[in-house]
Amino acid sequence: MVASSGSASARRSAGRLNAPRPALVETGPGGTPRVVNREQVTLVREEWRVVDRWWTEEPVDRLYFEVVLESGRNVCVYRDREQSCWFTQNA
Amino acid sequence: MIACLLIPGFELRAALRTRPRLALVPAALAPEAGEEPLLGPVTAAAEQAGIKPGMRLGEALATCPSLVLVGRDPAAVEREWEEALRRLEDAGFAVDPVEQGAVVFETRGVERLYGGVQPALERALAAIGSSWDPRIGAAGRRFTALAAASVARSGRILIVAEKDEQAFLEPLPLSLLPMTADRYSELEGLGLRRLGELAQLPGDAVAERLGVEGRKAWRLSHGGRKVKVRGRRPASELAEALVFPEAVANELTLRRALGSLLERLLARPERAGRPFRKLALVARLVDGGSWQRTATLRDATAEPARLRAALGPKLSELSAPIVELRLEAVELAEHTGQQLALVEPAGEEAAGRLREGLRQVRVSTGTGSVCTVVEVAPWSRVPEARALVVPRDD
Numbered sequence: 359m360v361a362s363s364g365s366a367s368a369r370r371s372a373g374r375l376n377a378p379r380p381a382l383v384e385t386g387p388g389g390t391p392r393v394v395n396r397e398q399v400t401l402v403r404e405e406w407r408v409v410d411r412w413w414t415e416e417p418v419d420r421l422y423f424e425v426v427l428e429s430g431r432n433v434c435v436y437r438d439r440e441q442s443c444w445f446t447q448n449a
Numbered sequence: 450m451i452a453c454l455l456i457p458g459f460e461l462r463a464a465l466r467t468r469p470r471l472a473l474v475p476a477a478l479a480p481e482a483g484e485e486p487l488l489g490p491v492t493a494a495a496e497q498a499g500i501k502p503g504m505r506l507g508e509a510l511a512t513c514p515s516l517v518l519v520g521r522d523p524a525a526v527e528r529e530w531e532e533a534l535r536r537l538e539d540a541g542f543a544v545d546p547v548e549q550g551a552v553v554f555e556t557r558g559v560e561r562l563y564g565g566v567q568p569a570l571e572r573a574l575a576a577i578g579s580s581w582d583p584r585i586g587a588a589g590r591r592f593t594a595l596a597a598a599s600v601a602r603s604g605r606i607l608i609v610a611e612k613d614e615q616a617f618l619e620p621l622p623l624s625l626l627p628m629t630a631d632r633y634s635e636l637e638g639l640g641l642r643r644l645g646e647l648a649q650l651p652g653d654a655v656a657e658r659l660g661v662e663g664r665k666a667w668r669l670s671h672g673g674r675k676v677k678v679r680g681r682r683p684a685s686e687l688a689e690a691l692v693f694p695e696a697v698a699n700e701l702t703l704r705r706a707l708g709s710l711l712e713r714l715l716a717r718p719e720r721a722g723r724p725f726r727k728l729a730l731v732a733r734l735v736d737g738g739s740w741q742r743t744a745t746l747r748d749a750t751a752e753p754a755r756l757r758a759a760l761g762p763k764l765s766e767l768s769a770p771i772v773e774l775r776l777e778a779v780e781l782a783e784h785t786g787q788q789l790a791l792v793e794p795a796g797e798e799a800a801g802r803l804r805e806g807l808r809q810v811r812v813s814t815g816t817g818s819v820c821t822v823v824e825v826a827p828w829s830r831v832p833e834a835r836a837l838v839v840p841r842d843d
């Protein structure tokens with residue numbers, strides 16, 4: 359695997375793989391995604407919730423949606439219920 | 450502390466070394482042949498006449514009809530730059546050149562030698578010489594040092610204390626950030642002019658709007674990451690030259706000259722049997738200008754036929770007859786040869802190619818750029834906790 363960085367910015371420390379990225383999501387009436395990153399959602403394929411690390415100071419409470427966009431792309435987005443914001447991630 | 454030594458308009462200054470009289474009149478570095486007709490660096494007299502670097506040639510000549518165009522001289526620029534770097538290395542600085550005219554180095558190793566940061570930086574200025582108009586910026590981070598050097602006055606040293614870095618960067622223009630012209634205009638369209646204005650925006654919003662480049666610019670507007678400066682390995686002089694009694698343009702003659710230079714370079718004892726990784730072909734043109742091409746070999750080699758095949762086609766790119774041809778070994782491979790096996794173990798060839806490929810990526814992008822994925826908690830319900838990307842330098 360090759361990181362996209364020049365010598366000056368080359369990373370020396372370990373990084374997380376598949377870190378969540380902020381997403382722009384508009385939701386429909388039931389709270390399901392309607393538009394993801396300015397692209398219309400055509401189908402919500404699956405929905406699940408992940409609650410973990412509730413015993414730590416950084417609890418995880420996420421509502422995941424696997425959606426199909428207008429372009430035919432499959433995207434996984436989740437709503438972070440702790441921070442009340444949306445992210446994309448390959449689940 | 451990280452220091453950045455800057456020589457503005459280095460290409461022009463180097464080209465004017467043999468014609469110092471032109472430094473006092475309105476002069477500018479001519480546009481590169483085949484490129485957009487935009488001026489390079491300009492002299493102080495040209496600036497006074499309203500000429501700016503990057504101006505269109507037609508507009509510049511209309512503004513100042515007496516403007517003198519100085520032909521590009523890449524060989525002289527490279528030679529002068531290498532000499533400047535060596536003078537710094539002789540003074541004890543482990544230099545990391547950013548580009549021609551800008552070099553970064555750490556002062557930590559020589560502070561005790563010279564009695565502090567300020568005396569060490571004064572020594573660096575003296576090593577370069579006042580005729581180049583060098584200036585130095587120093588700070589805890591590389592980008593801040595670069596920014597400080599770009600605002601420091603000629604022959605001066607500007608040291609930014611770590612606690613003042615953010616306040617120092619805030620009023621500086623966005624043009625200090627390494628971005629494409631499109632990105633600058635996008636930021637200007639959003640009403641951003643200063644680093645401080647960009648730094649105040651939320652990082653995630655900048656990344657979402659401007660992508661990876663925007664994220665990097667935002668990080669730099671906060672001073673950037675704290676990274677160590679790694680000094681380059683000083684190159685050894687390994688070159689052969691051939692001076693022609695009269696100007697030569699015939700490709701057959703040039704190819705024969707190249708063959709002769711290759712033989713002489715391969716016979717040099719300093720090579721110690723090591724194959725070439727990168728070579729430079731330099732020519733002095735009949736009109737006094739110079740021409741240069743470099744060739745990086747996929748596999749380091751010392752086979753004359755392969756070297757001729759890699760360098761020969763470059764001779765057809767010569768723009769004028771030449772009076773001197775020079776072949777320089779820019780980089781030699783570390784190994785002296787490869788032990789071949791009679792029967793290769795299964796998968797050994799593919800593994801060897803992969804190793805070589807990764808080595809080449811590492812050389813071109815720097816250490817830490819080749820990573821490996823390590824599973825740490827594959828069972829985790831939180832996707833980003835399952836694996837880490839770890840730099841791999843073996």
